[in-house]
Amino acid sequence: MLKLEKRQADSRLMSYVSPLIAIVLTLFGGALLFSVLGHDPLHALYTFFIAPLTNTYGWTELGIKVAPLLLCAMGLTLCYRAKIWNIGAEGQFIMGALGGSMAALQFLDAESRWVLVPILLAGTISGLLWAALAAWLKTRFNANEILTTIMLNYIALNALLYAVHGPLRDPAGFNFPESAMFADAALLPLFSDDYRLNISILFALFFTVVIWTVMARSWVGYQIQVLGEDAKAARYAGFNTNRLTWFALLVCGALAGLAGVAEVSGPIGQLIPQVSPGYGYAAIIVVFLGRMQPFGILLASMLLALTFMGGEMVQIEMSLPKSLTGLFQGMLLFFLLAADLLISYRIVFQPRTARA
């Protein structure tokens, strides 16, 4: 008979093995799905996970998608370490894109690269303010941040739709719900004219290092971890819980906002309704898959970025729907949560008879 038994202490090894188990199970699940749909599972998995990365172009595209995921994920890490369950990176990302676009549209004739500074700042601050709403609701009214941030995501999405259908719509755009194309000077510099990869990946890597240093070495990072691990100890030590909540949410909002504005003034170059393919939600999976550790989060953001590319690839090559991306992300999280049970529990075989 199989039986779950509580472990003496949490297994550190299993906390690293569990994401690998989740990935393997996701691959099996995917293979099963593809064969049910009547495709050769190996070929389909190859198309989904490997074909996108068989050339330099693919790797640069991966970088484009890693950047927003990484920025959102690092902000979320800060929140989740404090056990502040911010689900709102998506909304903060959208508001960043919206605020940044409003700034960029003021500079349609700009020649100087310096216009990027106000544009990026506008996006970052928009994301920060959006997160500030959730922080205010939580610290002032003790409103659950899971609910408020999810609701704020929908408000942000509708604000975006209103903007592209109304005030920000390109007058010369044949009524398409899109803003005007940004000026070239308002676009983030590229590494090479052959690829779309821009310097947002450097922002992402830079802030990964910054956030990690804050967590590992700074007093505020320490307080955030104590608050998350043991709120009573934080109270005993006299930490200001409200101030920590504000800090974590504002930093996360700012980073997600930066990711948002880097998207519109990067690969897209204008504000469009589908500015985010769900980076803010995928970043949640990134954080948990990456075990809230910097290197893990980096690897996980690459894997999640790949699911976005794989979805497009199977759509192009095999005429399968792009929504497979969401399916794979969902399976990944599902299997991860299941496999995480093995961190605190182990499976033991117990013969039924041997009971005294």
Place this chain on the structure above:
Amino acid sequence: MPAQESTIRLHLSGIRKEYPGCLANDDIELLVNAGETHALLGENGAGKSTLMKIIYGVIKPDAGKIVWQGDAIQMNGPAHARQLGIGMVFQHFSLFETLTVAENIALSLPAEESRNMEALSKRIREISAHYGMALDPDRHVHTLSVGAQQRVEIVRCLLQDIKLLILDEPTSVLTPQEVRELFRTLKKLAAEGCSILFISHKLDEVTELCNAATVLRNGRGTGRCNPQDVSSEDLARMMVGEDTPLNQNYQKAEGGETALSLNNLSFTPEDPFGVTLNNLNLKVKAGEILGIAGVAGNGQDELCALLSGEEITRADSIELLGQNIGAMSPDQRRRLGFAFVPEERLGRGAVPNMSLVENTLLSSSHRDLKANGWINYRKVREFSRDIIEKYNVKCANEYAQAKSLSGGNLQKFIIGREIEQQPKLLVCSHPTWGVDIGAAILIRHALIQLRDEGAAIIVVSEDIDELYQISDRIGAICDGQLSPVKPTHEVGIETLGQWMAGQFGHDSANPSTVESAHA
């Protein structure tokens, strides 16, 4: 009862129970005779509770034999145990507070017996009168004192034809007077032939009450003896094992300037189950230990939280070294020389999943361990190593998680962390609760030494022996009010007991008032 089977009532042999990673009971032998009051002694974690639960059928042993009145049996759960005539009073009562005494008792009886409430009330009255336990069957349980609630539990057991009564640390929640009443009842029960299994780690109680004892240590039996024949020293030796010095007498101190004063401190907690503090006035002198006795839940938690700054109040109601600190945060108070050892070690005094190094930082960050918002982990690590070495904290190394330490070692670490900050005022809540004797002695030594260096210390505890041992002055808290505080040698156990029961009056000689309060 035939004489033959009356001798041995219960005989356990070779009892073994293993939990994942912990051998709670290993090859234990226990023999209880009829009419015997048998003590089961051992420190926390020695395996007493596990053995009790095996006898009462709550858990099944992995191996071993249970012989009840001559028959080998398989215990099939508490109902089976009750049927055999075994009753148990747990440390935590299982009573419905909104029901009356009689209704509570009826709930545990077979349906046919509980129909006639009139008859049941009559029986409750008879039994409680017979055993000298004042109990009114129509009172609601929430109006009863803790001692009276315990009597409800005991009467519940006595209603059946009881042959063995198990009591799990029954005195830990009682005032000294209530303890004496309980003992009178138990002696009468034993005289009528009921066996009693009495779990405790208080040696004087065992010596007073029991005529047999089994001592457990680390899940194994270390001996059986008659507490009447051996000294408390010997019993303690069997419990502790090694050659730890068992008893100290500390010089009492006078104290000097006032370090802390409470001025009409009142507090209404947000928690509806909290205790309202009412006009507390207290002065604590530098260089003295002030002990505050009291049964748990009488305002100790609220008082400690107010002292530590976890709860804040009017600024001038708490004064530390001339400064009004009532409205200050814990951090600000620590900068003025305050330190605090909370009752909960894991999950307040230390973060379970964090290392000792990180836990060192928890309350001592103001001691030059960080600069400009960045932590100097080299210094923190040195500090934690100092604590570990000086307070003999047994751990893998300074990076061990707090939760991996035993209660005693973690407490030594926390006490060390607070004392090494050289506080001017240290507040300790239950400093040696659940700690092994060796660690308890080290902790008491450290407190006395800190006192002699001129710090003011408040010890809040339920352990009266310990308070008498280390306090220079002593008082009690009851229902959010403080008793008078007097030098320890002027306060007899009798007086302290009355204080703990809330009787702070000056004509204190009449203990019967305690009883009449429940009648």
